[in-house]
Amino acid sequence: MQNGWFGGIAIALPAASRYEIRRMKSAWLDISIPVHTGMVHWPDNPVPNVFRFFKMEDGLPCNVSALFMSAHTGTHMDSPRHFIADGDGMETAPLDAILGPCRVVEIKDPEAIKAGELKKLKLRRGERVLFKTRNSAGKWWEKPFDRDFVGIWKEAAQVIVDAGVRTVGIDYLSVGPFRKDGVETHQILLGAKVWILEGLNLCQVKPGNYELICLPLKITGCDGAPARAVLRKLGKG
Amino acid sequence: MQNGWFGGIAIALPAASRYEIRRMKSAWLDISIPVHTGMVHWPDNPVPNVFRFFKMEDGLPCNVSALFMSAHTGTHMDSPRHFIADGDGMETAPLDAILGPCRVVEIKDPEAIKAGELKKLKLRRGERVLFKTRNSAGKWWEKPFDRDFVGIWKEAAQVIVDAGVRTVGIDYLSVGPFRKDGVETHQILLGAKVWILEGLNLCQVKPGNYELICLPLKITGCDGAPARAVLRKLGKG
Numbered sequence: 001m002q003n004g005w006f007g008g009i010a011i012a013l014p015a016a017s018r019y020e021i022r023r024m025k026s027a028w029l030d031i032s033i034p035v036h037t038g039m040v041h042w043p044d045n046p047v048p049n050v051f052r053f054f055k056m057e058d059g060l061p062c063n064v065s066a067l068f069m070s071a072h073t074g075t076h077m078d079s080p081r082h083f084i085a086d087g088d089g090m091e092t093a094p095l096d097a098i099l100g101p102c103r104v105v106e107i108k109d110p111e112a113i114k115a116g117e118l119k120k121l122k123l124r125r126g127e128r129v130l131f132k133t134r135n136s137a138g139k140w141w142e143k144p145f146d147r148d149f150v151g152i153w154k155e156a157a158q159v160i161v162d163a164g165v166r167t168v169g170i171d172y173l174s175v176g177p178f179r180k181d182g183v184e185t186h187q188i189l190l191g192a193k194v195w196i197l198e199g200l201n202l203c204q205v206k207p208g209n210y211e212l213i214c215l216p217l218k219i220t221g222c223d224g225a226p227a228r229a230v231l232r233k234l235g236k237g
Numbered sequence: 238m239q240n241g242w243f244g245g246i247a248i249a250l251p252a253a254s255r256y257e258i259r260r261m262k263s264a265w266l267d268i269s270i271p272v273h274t275g276m277v278h279w280p281d282n283p284v285p286n287v288f289r290f291f292k293m294e295d296g297l298p299c300n301v302s303a304l305f306m307s308a309h310t311g312t313h314m315d316s317p318r319h320f321i322a323d324g325d326g327m328e329t330a331p332l333d334a335i336l337g338p339c340r341v342v343e344i345k346d347p348e349a350i351k352a353g354e355l356k357k358l359k360l361r362r363g364e365r366v367l368f369k370t371r372n373s374a375g376k377w378w379e380k381p382f383d384r385d386f387v388g389i390w391k392e393a394a395q396v397i398v399d400a401g402v403r404t405v406g407i408d409y410l411s412v413g414p415f416r417k418d419g420v421e422t423h424q425i426l427l428g429a430k431v432w433i434l435e436g437l438n439l440c441q442v443k444p445g446n447y448e449l450i451c452l453p454l455k456i457t458g459c460d461g462a463p464a465r466a467v468l469r470k471l472g473k474g
Contacts, residue, residue, distance in 0.1 A: 033455075035456045044291075056322045064308070065460050066306065083299045183299070
């Protein structure tokens, strides 16, 4: 029964009721990428490192690992302080920006998220929007850093702000492209207190309406934080 | 409207309907402790360190911080691999162990969570249970490490396993006490694949039924992971 609620496998359920079948359609999808040593990272950030400093193989009673990584590693959020000198830190992210209904939209343009395509999406005030782009054509997190990933051009960032969008997410390590507008896009979004979710795995996610749960670590005063995020289909499933 | 759903402030809402008022009663409560340099930590683990390595005050366009800390820092989860040599890593934690209904129970015994008191709670198969103990009398995370915190004695860990509990949480850095049974309690719980949530802030949480959202970082093969956890009251509110 609990499996039916939260993403279990059909075979693990008792004889399925209509209720259970409906629930199974809306299982939680994990949209976080795995964290490990040497994983893909922004070029000028330190190489992520997870290492075991107490080991059972050395006769100790337990294994204990430590982490060394940028706060912007893997699936993560940016706080305003990332690009605004006196901006709010990660601990101020309101739960209602990161928990609740969201819309996954597909971006067709293989180059960038541009103002023209965004305007057709009729972005709404207070909306949480995740952009699924060409980046999701493969498991980008298993490949070397891609300097040509699809990001948001600055004019499109302004469209997002003007629409009053609350939270934006993207399927690569940054909302801002590597070669162009990376600084400006962050400044525009974070300056308007749009919350940013980066490093999503949207490969298996179809465009549509979902419930979003995204929980970043509550790191006091920090410019960002690693996060875990999951989605569940809303509506007919 | 969205504020009403997810813990907003009354004044931010349009004229409140009965529906909105009911929703506001069950706002999300953050039960995670803040992460910062020098925060309270297990004595033989490294001192947590959050440091900014790119700084706007140095003329750079952005602030970027890095983290160095044990995977068992602050609010976090243990995976079986913490005390079982070939146990499963953090990435295997099933979402249905950490998302869903849970029960917050109050432990009266000021010394430890013991089998006798646990047996009266009628723990149920598949249940997610968070223990609120004497540890929650104050903000324990703002004080030095307390070697006398309330943890679970090994006989009580066996009661939890025998009841078939799915997930246990506690309001200090470990389910196992510092002076006694620390190893055994972990071995019993993790050996039975009970998922463990530690370092909770339950100071403001009354015993009762809640919806739990706990999302640990998905660290491949790791013995634990920092997490963020929130609760929302179920039932009458």
